[in-house]
Amino acid sequence: MTEHMASFPVLSCMLLAPVAGILILLFLKEEQGFLVRMVALVSAGISFALAIYTFVGYDKTLGGLQFVEKYPWVKAFGITYFVGVEGMNAPLLLLTGIVIFTGVLTMWELKERVREYFIFQLALVTGVFGVFMSYDMFFFFLFYEIAVVPMYILILIWGSTRKIYAAMKLTLYLMAGSGLIIPGILMLYSSSGLFTFNMLQLHGVAFAPWIQKIAFVFLFLGFGVLAAVWPFHTWSPVGHVAAPTAVSMLHAGVLMKLGSFAILRVAMYLCPAGFQYWAQFMGLLAAVGIVYGVFVGLAQTDLKYVIGYSSVSHMGIVGLGLATGTIDGLNGAVFQMFAHGVMTALFFSAVGYIYDRTHTRDILQLGGMSKIMPVASAFFITAALCGAGVPGMASFWAELLVLVSAVKVFPIRGLLAIASLVIGALFALRVVQNSFFNDPNPKFAHFEDVTPFLALPRMILIGFMIFFGLFPQVMLALIKSSIVPFIQGM
């Protein structure tokens, strides 16, 4: 892969903006509430702006790795600080920027321990940015863990519904995943004989097939926990439900993508033979996840559980796309990561607004919210339409690409996925009908609708969702510019 050095350290700035925010917040006082929020917003805003800049500024015709920064870090162990952007991580950096920026705005009304909240949230997002841009396995793993651990505190303190249980379950599941990742990564490191953590150099090593097969299982299962691959998904609906709104947004929107991105970036990239060997198995787990997510979701009455299980199902689509190993499949999978991220963030953002006021997420209790809060309801309904795969929304294209290539590669699993998505659409409409178009619950009649300021983050999310729904080529051409060499290198 060709590397084009950055003239200005854009990526480091994107990474360090939240860190700078944290440092400033450490020296502020809890009473300075507005200032605290502004610092969080500005640092998230800088990262967001830089993410847009790299997304737009990436030169597709030039290709390869751009905005590269590379410094030797620890020579004795072959660790390099190596960050860059290519077609497959540019959308995810953009997604992270969108979700953190809108997440800070969504949490504007937070009253309790505001300063600490933003410190942990910015720490988390630093990790997420770091994972998407790192090309050195040491830093990749370092950022991966940074992204995972603050979740414990965020859910524990600011969460709801069985939060103590959920926080511990989530953290232990994800750390158990890390326990598998470490041997996987180190196995590749030491058997390469190069003593380097640089992924591009490791890619050049032809590992023995048996090493690839073993390492791939470790990496796939380890990262798969975070990607909520069935049957390791059980932490995810529980965690989504317990987490505070912006954390659910970040978590379902971005964090789960870390898992699937890492499977693509580390497991498939470094162990192509291992991937060929296990692809059938991956496809099977993904297909089961899709069907399972839809059917378990059917039985839920809590809106957040509904979204949580639909996430399992949608992440199954990502997994299915990856398992096909075709250009269209991977293209769709990466696009689906982006589309699902924006969509879920909108889902949780809308539910969060309703829940903060009504203190219930029970579908039957909510009744006819569209008559009480038409704007807030509209946000949820838009997200539900996107989730059902309505054309004109970003995820339509993503799901289409994945399903078409899945039917070619795994006909039965592909058809099963399509069938369950139809049921899923039906069920999304049922949820929408029950909670928004039934008789309004008189208890909630006095609540106000979303103010224009609070509507802003949701509007941004809808804007991106529809823009990439109408102009999918912008995204697809970008992703393709790196997927094609990726597949050729496998």
Next chain:
Amino acid sequence: MTMLLFGPELYYLGLAFVIFLLSLRRTPKVQQDYHLTLVLAGLGFLVAVMCLGQKGDLFFKAYRVDLFSQIFKAALALGLFLVLMISRNLASIEERFRAEFYLFLTTCTLGMMMLVSSVELLTIYVALELSSYSLYILVPLRKGDGIDVEAGIKYLFIGAVSSGFMLFGLSYLFGATHSTYLADIIHNMPQLLASPIGLMGLILAMAGFFFKLSVFPFHFWAPDVYQGGANQVVTFIATASKAVAVALLLRLAALGAGYGYSFTQVLMVLSIISMTLGNLVAIIQRDFKRMLAYSSIAHAGYVLMGVISMQEAGFTSAVYYALAYLVMNFTVFMVISEVASDGRDLKIAELAGLWRRSPLLSMSLILGIFALAGVPPSIGFTGKLLLFTSAMNSGFFWLVLIGAVNGTLSLYYYLKVVYAAYFVESDLPPIELSWPTRILNYALCATILVFGVAPNSIIELARAAVKSVL
């Protein structure tokens, strides 16, 4: 410049003498003694740092001064200074024993400093006992209801037993090689390690340091001593003394580098049992220091991974981890002694509401705990990953897998501490911190983060140091 070669040791010998004079006063002047000792200990750290570049042999080559020993001497001097920093109000030790407390800490430091430079079996043993005897006195010095005496007796007995094992092993080594010099022994090691006498001798010789590092099966003292000793004494045992144990294990293990398959297998088994046992038992603990005792057993297992790899990278990461462990464990103990300022044993549940009572302490606590748990960006994460890397490079796949799984296990009980400090409410009054303590807090947090993300300077230093050992 022979004087300068022996500089740190001479300084601490003099310091011990000064404190001895202080202890002779009929009516102790507590504040004055404390400040004098603190300043002198701070100077001692500067002396140790100044002597970092010294190189040479002393006392008929029984005593080697090189970068390896000097790094650990500086770490020890720092450890003593830090422990004295948190000894401002030693509620658990009577005022008339304060000077003795400083005195035995100093002699213990002196003994350990001599230990890291010793390259001859008898010198090693004498230095080890000098440091151990000081600790045997320090542990029961706490005023208490008998739990301190129990701790003191357990520490003494298990220490004596492990010394016995060690002497037995040393006698084997001497008997087989006719020399007490490590430099001579290492020449004979290749043939010797293949025979049972060499293997047994070497492993038993390490027993004294297994005891200090609380490696299975010499770990039984740890929970009782941690709980029964005064917080500050335990801090010293849990930080400085562990670092030295790692240094000496590396020196002795270097004897077996490259030859002994059975030798590494034995160490591997000890490592696996230590970390698994430590982590599993720590889960059910309620007393904070007792939990940390079991966690120290687990950490001993991690450090052994670096020793086992028997390569430069492994030794480097073991040295890095020993230094990192000193800092992160000290951070946690500092929080304990600040929260339990009356010198009591702290239950984990008593950390409740710390985020409100003292945000600074809770920040230090969370960083220290996350570092112990191996969560990035901290020295603990980097250290552990380096240990795993070097073990994997030497082909210990299963060891790494078990170590990684253990990391997950340990997170459970570390998170319980975070849970108590950050989530549980309490209406206890805020904790006031003096300005030196505040500075100490910031300095420790910065150290944990900065050297975790940018470890290169420490790693290069450690790498240069272990070259003289291997």
